[in-house]
Each structure stands twice: as C-alpha cells, then as structure tokens.
Amino acid sequence: MEQRQAFWLPDAASTYAGDVDALFYFILIVSVILFAGVMATMVLFAWRYRRRSAADRPKPVKENKIVETSWILVPTILVAIVFVWGFRVFIHMNVAPPNAMEITVRAQKWSWLFEYPNGVRASALHVPVGRPVKLTMSSADVLHSLYVPAFRTKMDVVPGRYTYAWFEATRQDTFLLMCTEYCGQQHSMMLSSVIVQSQDDFEAWLQEGLLAADASPAERGEMLYTQQGCLACHSLDGAPGTGPSFAGLAGSERVFADGTRRIADDNYLREAITQPATEIVEGYMALMPGTYALLEPDEIDALVAFIKEH
Amino acid sequence: MSTAGQNYLSASTGVRSWLLTTDHKRIGILYAIAVATFFLLGGIFALLVRTELAAPGETIMGQDAYNQAFTLHGVVMVFLVIIPAIPGILGNFVLPIQIGAKDVAFPRLNLFSWYIFMLGALMALSGWLVIGQVDTGWTFYTPYSAEGTSSVLWLTSAVFIAGFASIFTGLNFIVTVHKMRAPGMAWNRLPLFVWAIYATAIVQVLATPVIGITMVLLFLERLLQIGIFDPALGGDPVLFQHFFWFYSHPAVYIMILPAMGIISDLMGTFSRQQVSGYTFIALSSVAIAFLGFLVWGHHMFVAGQSALSSIIFSMLTFLIGIPTGIKVFNWVATMYKGSVSLKTPMLYALMFLFLFTIGGLTGIMVGVLAVDVHLHDTYFIVAHFHYVMMGGALIGLIGGLHYWWPKITGRMYSETAGRIAAVLVFVGFNLTFFTQFVMGSRGMPRRYHDYAGLLDQYPEFAAYNLASSVGSFVLAAGLFMILAYAVHSLVRGKKAPANPWGAVTLEWTHTGPIPDPHNFEKVPLVTRGPYDFHLADDVLGAAASASSESQDNT
Numbered sequence: 096m097e098q099r100q101a102f103w104l105p106d107a108a109s110t111y112a113g114d115v116d117a118l119f120y121f122i123l124i125v126s127v128i129l130f131a132g133v134m135a136t137m138v139l140f141a142w143r144y145r146r147r148s149a150a151d152r153p154k155p156v157k158e159n160k161i162v163e164t165s166w167i168l169v170p171t172i173l174v175a176i177v178f179v180w181g182f183r184v185f186i187h188m189n190v191a192p193p194n195a196m197e198i199t200v201r202a203q204k205w206s207w208l209f210e211y212p213n214g215v216r217a218s219a220l221h222v223p224v225g226r227p228v229k230l231t232m233s234s235a236d237v238l239h240s241l242y243v244p245a246f247r248t249k250m251d252v253v254p255g256r257y258t259y260a261w262f263e264a265t266r267q268d269t270f271l272l273m274c275t276e277y278c279g280q281q282h283s284m285m286l287s288s289v290i291v292q293s294q295d296d297f298e299a300w301l302q303e304g305l306l307a308a309d310a311s312p313a314e315r316g317e318m319l320y321t322q323q324g325c326l327a328c329h330s331l332d333g334a335p336g337t338g339p340s341f342a343g344l345a346g347s348e349r350v351f352a353d354g355t356r357r358i359a360d361d362n363y364l365r366e367a368i369t370q371p372a373t374e375i376v377e378g379y380m381a382l383m384p385g386t387y388a389l390l391e392p393d394e395i396d397a398l399v400a401f402i403k404e405h
Numbered sequence: 406m407s408t409a410g411q412n413y414l415s416a417s418t419g420v421r422s423w424l425l426t427t428d429h430k431r432i433g434i435l436y437a438i439a440v441a442t443f444f445l446l447g448g449i450f451a452l453l454v455r456t457e458l459a460a461p462g463e464t465i466m467g468q469d470a471y472n473q474a475f476t477l478h479g480v481v482m483v484f485l486v487i488i489p490a491i492p493g494i495l496g497n498f499v500l501p502i503q504i505g506a507k508d509v510a511f512p513r514l515n516l517f518s519w520y521i522f523m524l525g526a527l528m529a530l531s532g533w534l535v536i537g538q539v540d541t542g543w544t545f546y547t548p549y550s551a552e553g554t555s556s557v558l559w560l561t562s563a564v565f566i567a568g569f570a571s572i573f574t575g576l577n578f579i580v581t582v583h584k585m586r587a588p589g590m591a592w593n594r595l596p597l598f599v600w601a602i603y604a605t606a607i608v609q610v611l612a613t614p615v616i617g618i619t620m621v622l623l624f625l626e627r628l629l630q631i632g633i634f635d636p637a638l639g640g641d642p643v644l645f646q647h648f649f650w651f652y653s654h655p656a657v658y659i660m661i662l663p664a665m666g667i668i669s670d671l672m673g674t675f676s677r678q679q680v681s682g683y684t685f686i687a688l689s690s691v692a693i694a695f696l697g698f699l700v701w702g703h704h705m706f707v708a709g710q711s712a713l714s715s716i717i718f719s720m721l722t723f724l725i726g727i728p729t730g731i732k733v734f735n736w737v738a739t740m741y742k743g744s745v746s747l748k749t750p751m752l753y754a755l756m757f758l759f760l761f762t763i764g765g766l767t768g769i770m771v772g773v774l775a776v777d778v779h780l781h782d783t784y785f786i787v788a789h790f791h792y793v794m795m796g797g798a799l800i801g802l803i804g805g806l807h808y809w810w811p812k813i814t815g816r817m818y819s820e821t822a823g824r825i826a827a828v829l830v831f832v833g834f835n836l837t838f839f840t841q842f843v844m845g846s847r848g849m850p851r852r853y854h855d856y857a858g859l860l861d862q863y864p865e866f867a868a869y870n871l872a873s874s875v876g877s878f879v880l881a882a883g884l885f886m887i888l889a890y891a892v893h894s895l896v897r898g899k900k901a902p903a904n905p906w907g908a909v910t911l912e913w914t915h916t917g918p919i920p921d922p923h924n925f926e927k928v929p930l931v932t933r934g935p936y937d938f939h940l941a942d943d944v945l946g947a948a949a950s951a952s953s954e955s956q957d958n959t
Contacts, residue, residue, distance in 0.1 A: 104779075105847045105863065119776050119846075126766040133737060133762055137755060140740035141747065144676070149907070150946055151744035155679045155939050163682070166734045167727070174723040174769060181773035182716055188775060189712050237549040238642060240707065240782060244848025244863075247779040251708045253643060254548060255636025258709045271862045275782040275850040277542050279549055280468050283853035 108270060108291070109246035110227075110263040114184045116247070122177055188248075191261035195229035198222075202252040203235035204278055204384060205285040206324030215304030216322035220272060220289045223297035227263040235386065240276035243289055251276055264291040280382065281337065284327070312393075316401025319394055323387070331405055338383060339376050345403040350377045364399045412815070412919035427512035428922055433498030434813070435519050440494060443485040443526065450478035452881060455837070459874035461857035461867055471854040472540035479543030484564050485526050487798050488656060491663035492574055492609070493522070495805050496602045498813060500578060502912035502920060503596045505587025505929045510580035518573040525567025532559040542852060544653075547634035547645040551627065558624060565620040568613045571659070575609030578602055587911070589931030596910050596935040597673075597686055601666020604690035605659050608697060612655035619648040643709050650701035658697040660794055662690055664801025665732060668757050671804055672736045673936035674908040675751035676743030677945075680936050682735035689728040696725045706777045715774055722772040726765065733762055748906070749823030753804030756831050760796025764789060767842065782852075785845025788838045796834060803830075803887065810891075811905050812912055815919035816898030822890040829883030836876025844869040909933070909941040 103123065104116050144153075198220070199210040209220045222228045232241060232252045239252040241260060250260035264270075274285035292300060304318075320326055328337035345364065349357050352375045357363055366373065368390070371383035390398070413430045423431060453474045457464045466474070501509055509515050532539070539560050541550040550557045582595070582603045595603075622633050623645075632638030634645040665686075673680040680686065702710060702718030736758055745751070767789040771777045780786060811817055841849075849856065849866050856866050904913040912920070915929045933940040 103843070103846055115775050115779055118773065119770070119779075122770050122773060122776065126770070130762055130766060133733060134759060137737045137740070137758055140737065140743075141745050141755065144740055144743050144745045146677075146744045146746040151677060152939065152945055153677055153742055153744045155937075156681070156742050158681065162738075166731055170727050170730045174726060177769065177773050178720055178723050181719065181775045181777075184775035185706075185715070185778070186712065188778060237552065238546055242782070242848070242850065244779070249707050249778050249781055253636075253709045255641065256643075256709065271848075271859060273848075273850055273859070277546070277549070277852040279540070279552075280472065282472075283468070283850075283855045284858065286858045 105244050107245060107247070108264055108266045108268065109243075109248065110265060111184065111188050112245070112247045112265075114187065118177070118180050118184060121180070125173060188261075191229040191259065192227045192263075195227035195261055196223070197229050197231060200230045200232040200241060200252065201235060202232065202239040202241070202274070202285075203324070203386070204237065205274070205281040206327045207241075207272070207274075207285070207287040208322060208324060211301060211304070213301060213305060215301055216318075217304065218321050218324050218326060219287050221297060221300055222264055222289060222291055223294045224264050224267050224291050226294070227261055229259060229261040232258050232260065236384075237278050238276045239274045239278050239285070241272065242275040243270055243272050245270040246289070249275060264289070267291050267293060284337070312397040312400035313404050315394070315397035316399070316404075319390075319398055320401055323390075323398075325398075328383070338379060341402050341405040344405065349374070351375060352377050352379075361399055361403075364402055365395060368395055368398060411921060412917060413922045414815070414919055416922045425516070427508070427516050429497045429501050429509050429512065429515060430813075430920065430924075432515050432519055433494050433496075436489060436493030436497060436522075439519075439523060439526065440486055440490045443481055444490075446530075447478055447481035447486055448881060448884065450474050450481065452877060454478060455874040455877040457854065458856070458870045460871065461860060462855060468854045469538070469540060472852075473538045475852060476540050476542050480529060480539075480560065480564075482794075483543055483656075483660075484567055485529065487660045487794055488571060489522055489567075489574075490802050491667065491798070491805065492571075492578070492602055492605055492659075493519075495598075495667065495802070495809060496574070496578060496605075496663065499809055499912055500599055500602050501581060501585065502916060502924050503599050503910050503935075504582065504585060504590050505911050505915070505925065505931060506581060506585035507923045507925070509577045510585055511577050514573055515577055518570040518577070521573065522567055522570035525563045525565075525570065528563035528566060529560055532556050532563060544649060545623075545645075546649075547623075547640075547642045548636060551623070551635045558627060561620040561623055565617050568617050571609045571613045575606035575613075578606040579610065582606075587929050587931055591931075593684070593687075594931055594934045595687070596666075597669030597680060597683065597690075598663075598666035600687040601662045601664075601669070601690050604694040605662045607691070608655045608659050608662070608694045612652050612659070612698070615648065616652035616656075619645070619652065622648070643705070646705055646708055647701070647710075650704045651698070654701040654704065655694075655697045657793070658693055660798045661801075662693065664757070664798045664805075665690065667801045667805035667808070668736060668754050670908075670910070670935075671750050671754035671808055672739040674808070674906055674910075675746045675748060675754065676740045677746075677907065677938045678739055678741070678743030678936065679934075679938075680735070681738035681741070682731070683934075683936070685728075686732055686735055689732065693725060693728060696721070700725055703772055703777075706774055707781050719772055719774050723769070726769055726772065729765055733758060733765065746906075749818075749820060749827060750804050750808035750906075752824060752827045753800055753807060756827065757797060757800045757804060759831075760792050760800060760834065763839075764792030764796055767792065779848075780845060782850060783845040784841040784849045784851055787851050788841035788845055791838045791841075796838070800830075800834075808906070809912075810894070811901030811918070812916070812920065814895060814898070815901050816894045817901045817905065818894035818898055819890050822886065822893075826883045826886040826890070829879060829886060831883075833876050833878070833880030833883050837873050837880055838876070840869045840873040840876065844873075904944060907938075907944055909938055909944050910935045914941075914944055 107116055201208040210216045234252045234254040242249040246262045248260055248262045250258050268291055270289040272287045272289050330336050330340040331342055333340045333342040345359055347359050349359050369388040372381045375381050413428055457466055457471050539556050626633045632640035634640045634642055669680050669686055700718055700722045702714050703722045706715045771780050844866055859866055901918050903918045911929055915925055
C-alpha cells in the first residue's frame with residue numbers, strides 16, 4: 096500500500112486515474128512550454144523594442160505568412176490531440192465493464208446512502224479492491240454530485256432520473272468522498288468515505304450487514320442509524336453535532352428554543368423523528384428534513400428503541 | 406445649445422444636468438460611478454468569503470451567511486459589474502468618438518438603459534435587504550433555487566430587468582457603428598475596440614433574451630405549478646442548466662470581448678505599431694460572438710447530459726479556443742519592431758497577456774472531457790474563470806480606464822503610484838488564484854463553507870487556502886490604491902494634454918484635452934487606419950517618416 100508521491104494531482108487509486116493523470120500532465124507540460132514561450136517573447140520584445148525617444152517612428156511590419164500559418168497550425172494540432180485523447184479516456188470512464196458490481200447510491204441533504212444487491216445499506220461506500228463497481232445514483236431532493244478525488248470520479252446526482260458512475264479501486268485504503276454540486280446550507284458537510292477492502296473482508300462486511308431474522312428492535316435501530324444517515328448529525332458519545340447527541344437523550348428534560356420544556360419520553364422521540372420542526376431544542380436550528388415521517392412504523396419503533404439504549 | 410469653448414464637463418452643471426443628460430460621455434460616467442460602487446460591494450463580499458476560508462472551521466460567519474456571501478459576490482460581480490462595465494463605461498465614452506460620431510444613434514435610449522440598469526441593480530440589492538436572503542449561488546440551479554423563499558424570484562426578476570439595459574445598449578452600439586461613422590471611417594479603419602464592442606453588442610442582443618425567457622419560465626413554474634425544471638412537478642433540472650448556460654456562456658464573451666478590444670488598442674498605441682493580424686482579430690471577434698452560442702454544454706460534462714453531447718461540446722469549445730490563442734500571439738507580435746512604452750496602461754495590457762494566457766490554457770484543460778470530470782466544480786474552475794473574468798475582463802477594464810483617464814477627466818494620474826498599484830494587483834491576484842489551481846487540482850470543491858473535514862486526507866488545503874486569502878487582501882490593497890490616486894488625480898492631478906500617449910485614433914487626435922459636448926468642432930475626415938503610426942506626422946512630427954501623407958487636423 097505504498098502511496099505514489101504526487102507532484103501536482105492528488106494520490107491516485109483507481110484503474111483509470113493513471114489515464115486521466117497522464118493526459119493532465121501532458122496538457123500541463125505543453126501549457127507550461129507554450130506559456131513560457133509566449134511570456135519570454137513578450138518580455139524580450141518589450142525590452143528589445145523599448146522606446147528610446149519620444150519621437151520614435153517604427154516602420155510598419157509586414158505580416159509573415161510562415162509565422163502566422165504556424166501559429167494557427169500548431170495550436171490546432173495540439174488541441175486535436177488532447178480532444179481525441181480526452182474523448183477516448185472519457186468514453187472509458189463512462190462505460191462500466193459488464194462484470195461491474197452494482198451499488199445504488201441515494202443522495203439527500205446532506206448525507207449519502209449506499210445500498211448493496213443483498214439489501215445491506217451503509218452511509219460509507221465499502222468496495223472490494225480490484226473489482227469494477229458501478230454506481231446507480233439518484234437524489235431525493237436537489238442536485239448533488241459524487242466526487243472521489245483519488246479515483247478521478249465525479250458525477251452529478253439528479254432528482255428525477257438516474258445517473259451512473261463506475262470505478263475500480265486499486266488499493267486498500269480509505270478515501271474521501273464528497274458532494275461537489277452546491278446543495279444548500281450544509282453542502283460542505285456532505286462528506287463520506289470510500290472504504291476499499293480485500294475481497295474477503297468486503298464479503299465478510301457484506302454478510303455482517305445482513306440483519307439476523309431475530310434481531311431486536313434496538314439492533315435494527317442501530318442499522319437504521321447508519322443507513323438513514325442519522326449519524327451525520329446525532330452523535331452517540333455526547334459530542335454536540337448539527338443536532339443533539341443521542342447519549343442520555345431518552346428520559347432527559349428537553350429545553351426548547353421558545354423556553355418550553357418536556358420530558359423526552361417515547362412519544363417525544365417519535366415526534367422528534369416524524370415532525371422534527373415542531374419542537375426545536377435550544378441551541379439548535381430547524382435543519383432536520385421532514386422525510387423521516389415516511390419511515391415504516393416498525394422502523395420508527397426500532398429507532399426509538401435504539402435511542403433509548405443510549 | 407451653444408457651447409463654444411466649453412467642454413462636456415463644464416458645458417452644464419448641476420445634478421439635473423447629469424441625471425437627464427443624453428451625452429454619451431456623461432452616461433459613460435454615470436455607468437462608471439454605478440459600476441465602481443457595485444465593484445466595491447462585490448469585492449467586500451469576496452473578502453468576506455476569503456476571510457471565512459482563511460482557516461478551517463468557522464472563522465467569521467456561519468454556513469448560511471457564507472452561502473449568501475458567495476452568492477451575492479457572484480451575482481453582483483457578474484450581472485452588475487463585469488457585464489455592464491466595459492460597454493457601459495468605455496463603450497459609451499469612447500466608441501462614438503472613435504468612429505467620429507457626435508453621439509450614439511439613440512441618445513435617449515442610452516440614458517434609459519442606464520435607468521433600467523439601475524432599477525435592476527437596486528432591485529437585486531434591495532431584495533437582499535428587504536425580502537430575504539438568497540443562497541443559491543449566482544447560477545440559481547433548480548431544484549434548489551425553487552425551494553427557497555420568494556427572494557430568488559425577486560433576484561431573478563432583477564437580473565431580467567438589468568438584462569434589458571444590456572439589450573438596449575447593444576442595439577444602440579450596433580446601429581451607431583453601422584450608421585454614424587465619419588467620412589473615411591471604413592470598416593477596416595475601425596479601431597479594434599470598436600470591433601470588439603460591436604461583436605459584444607451582437608451577443609447582448611441575441612443572448613440576453615434567453616435569460617429573460619428562463620426567468621419567466623421559473624416564474625410560471627412557481628405561480629402556475631407547471632413542471633418545467635422541478636422534478637417534483639415532472640420538470641427536468643438539467644433543462645434549467647441548458648437554458649442558463651445558453652445565456653451565460655455567450656455572456657462570458659459579453660464580458661471578455663470588450664477587454665480584448667481594449668488590449669488591442671493598448672498594444673498598438675504603446676508599441677506604436679500596426680496591431681498584428683488586424684483583420685483576423687476584427688473578424689474573429691465577430692466569429693467568436695456567434696460560435697459562443699454553441700459551446701454552453703461544456704459546463705455540463707458531468708451534469709447528466711448524454712456522452713455524445715459532451716463530446717460535441719468539447720470539440721466546439723476547442724474550435725473557439727484556437728482563434729483566442731491566435732489573438733494572444735498577435736498581441737505579443739504587435740510589439741515586434743515597435744517602440745514599446747511601459748506606461749501604466751501598457752503594464753495592464755502585459756498583465757492581461759500573462760493572466761489571460763493562463764486563463765486560456767487552463768480553459769483547454771477543463772475543455773478536455775476526461776480531465777474536466779476530475780476538475781469540475783473544484784477550485785480549479787474557480788481559479789480558471791477568475792483568471793479569465795478578473796485577469797482578463799477586469800484587468801482589461803483597469804488598463805482601459807488608465808488609458809482613457811486623461812481624456813475622460815482632463816487630468817493625469819501619478820505614473821509612479823500607477824506602477825506600484827499594478828505590481829500589487831499582479832502579485833495579489835496570482836497569490837489569490839494560482840493557489841486555487843493547485844488546491845482545485847488536488848480536489849478542493851468549490852462553494853465549501855468549511856474544509857476542516859477534508860484535512861485528514863488533504864492537509865495541504867489549509868496552507869493553500871490561507872495563502873489565497875492573504876493574496877486577496879494584497880489584491881484589495883492594490884485596488885484601493887488605484888482608487889486613492891484616481892481621487893487624487895481628480896483633485897490635484899496635472900492637466901492632461903490632448904494626446905498624452907501619442908495615439909492616432911480620433912478621440913486623441915481630433916478632440917481637445919476634454920472633448921466638447923458634441924465631441925468634434927467639425928466632422929472629422931478619416932484618412933488612415935487606427936494604428937497607422939507611420940502616417941501620423943500630425944501626431945508624432947514629420948521626423949524620419951518616408952511618407953508625407955498627413956491627416957486633416959483641426
């Protein structure tokens with residue numbers, strides 16, 4: 096797991112990242128040469144032909160056909176090269192290999208949810224190393240964009256339609272995944288990670304994620320806590336987040352922004368999930384989406400049970 | 406009115422004489438005051454944004470305030486500064502004189518444009534104060550913009566109204582250039598600034614209605630609940646992006662073409678040499694004006710449009726990139742065997758060449774499909790368009806203002822102060838935005854209020870952001886210094902001669918130090934091209950010139 100020392104671009108960890116980087120560096124080097132040439136000529140001319148007297152009367156310069164033709168042809172050839180090259184790599188990046196493992200991605204303000212073929216859901220993207228992964232993405236609210244710099248992968252996530260992305264990770268490690276399409280208040284907090292594991296570790300993780308048929312409501316709640324993205328705002332250790340921590344929440348006395356108080360019993364917890372905007376705890380803002388009202392009744396029971404355990 | 410011996414500033418006085426003026430020169434100054442005010446405002450928002458980003462975590466404001474600050478920075482700078490700046494200020498002041506006209510074709514419409522612009526501008530700013538905050542970014546992407554309060558509709562209406570000012574100004578210039586040229590002012594004798602403003606005017610007239618249409622559709626969607634852009638109503642959010650960029654990409658040319666015109670004039674005048682490739686630059690401006698309509702999809706390579714569309718848009722983008730590159734070669738070649746004077750305006754012209762070349766080359770970078778996937782919506786894009794929009798359009802404007810300042814005000818400014826400020830602007834600009842290229846390449850997304858969560862994997866973002874923020878304050882210091890010596894020049898500046906630069910276009914050769922209300926005492930007769938310094942005995946003295954052809958100079 097040796098990290099390639101990166102000169103300009105970040106560390107690369109997908110199969111096509113090398114292709115993108117080669118093209119990037121090619122354009123960078125040609126650009127630097129062109130830029131240095133133009134600037135050197137500019138400075139040279141400004142110095143060589145500097146005004147020596149206010150009465151200077153330079154003769155008009157005849158236009159030189161060879162020079163003019165060359166400065167039309169050379170850039171045209173260069174952009175033709177980078178266009179064709181960029182187009183070939185782009186097609187490669189756009190067409191997922193047929194053997195790719197499919198993962199569904201659901202984005203919402205401001206969390207990511209990844210769903211696997213066997214029904215396991217997670218808020219971080221676990222993938223096996225060395226195997227192509229195809230993401231089928233949709234958004235519950237506004238535009239988002241899934242971006243993994245280390246993979247050179249980016250695709251907008253659009254409400255009302257599916258978009259796709261694929262990659263094959265080349266190294267076991269954890270990589271930052273972020274939202275790069277502005278999506279409102281907590282856009283910069285909409286982060287997750289890609290956890291690249293060996294095929295065996297990944298399979299094991301996938302099996303662990305399956306809930307036993309006899310799981311208790313609290314165990315199902317723990318699963319939902321991750322899957323529904325609750326963890327993005329509500330900690331379990333008492334640390335303050337965007338929302339109140341779950342630690343010691345059940346049974347405590349809640350003080351609301353309007354000064355009223357209420358004991359956090361089961362019904363309070365239920366309403367806080369389904370109608371989050373009605374009672375705002377002092378020191379917090381009304382940011383929680385109302386979409387959790389759509390959870391199944393047994394899912395709400397499970398979450399309440401989970402919160403009560405903390 | 407009889408104004409013998411009077412200039413356009415002294416011919417009449419009082420607030421009324423300014424607010425009801427139909428003199429294109431005074432309207433130019435009205436634009437200058439308005440745009441300078443908005444530029445200050447937009448700049449303050451920029452400094453707020455950079456200050457917040459100077460360190461990870463919350464520095465001076467929360468997420469909501471930050472999101473509003475970058476939205477206002479974008480809206481103000483794009484719609485109230487860069488789009489109206491050069492056509493409104495210098496186009497109005499300089500273009501009619503350069504073609505030997507008494508005024509623009511429709512002087513009252515010209516004044517009306519300014520009022521429309523002010524109405525749009527004040528609506529945009531009052532919306533922020535009165536109605537509520539907008540935090541959608543200047544791009545107003547749906548469906549996020551459809552969720553917000555009604556202030557988004559208010560702001561977009563303001564953009565819609567300001568758009569009409571742009572259309573009227575464009576219309577005015579097109580007719581003026583076609584119908585009002587002085588005798589002898591053939592098309593191939595038009596200064597390249599006129600060609601650039603003419604090409605811009607075409608884009609203003611053709612493209613601006615599209616943003617109007619888009620805003621009307623946004624309105625109809627909200628009022629009648631018909632699905633156009635909102636997926637919840639059966640609309641398509643990507644359609645909004647197509648509409649938006651179908652205007653906003655041509656708008657990029659509304660912003661940059663006039664600056665290219667200024668640079669052509671500066672390179673010619675301060676090199677005392679024919680502008681290399683005159684015909685190419687003139688016609689390619691018009692060609693770019695039309696081609697600019699065909700490349701909007703390059704903003705959407707990862708937005709969910711088809712791969713085929715992306716490929717076509719990428720190819721067209723390169724087609725438009727080539728003539729722009731050739732222009733840079735032409736500008737540099739203009740100095741060849743010239744007589745180069747490095748006065749402040751020329752420093753800005755050379756600065757433009759430096760910054761705009763970087764902006765252009767990085768434009769090729771993001772036009773390449775596979776590379777854009779990685780760079781899209783990162784700070785690389787932010788840096789790229791600031792190099793083009795600020796390093797190109799605004800540096801061009803600042804160069805032009807320094808060049809025409811003596812003609813506009815009748816005063817000179819301190820050359821020393823001008824050069825020091827130019828260095829500050831150059832250093833500050835590059836420190837601010839070059840660091841953004843690096844962090845963008847490494848994955849720093851744009852429109853992030855905070856990057857603390859990214860530092861685990863990318864610890865270098867902290868240093869780059871801090872450097873960029875420091876740079877923004879150096880840049881601001883340079884800009885404030887310009888303001889300071891400009892004010893000093895107005896009050897205490899040396900009286901300017903009629904032609905301090907030895908330029909050979911009509912605004913310098915045929916008007917007094919400050920032009921009279923009707924520009925010329927008699928209609929000038931044009932006998933040479935705009936950069937025919939070898940024929941300009943009247944300006945440069947009969948010296949060593951082989952040609953004795955001279956121009957009627959009254």
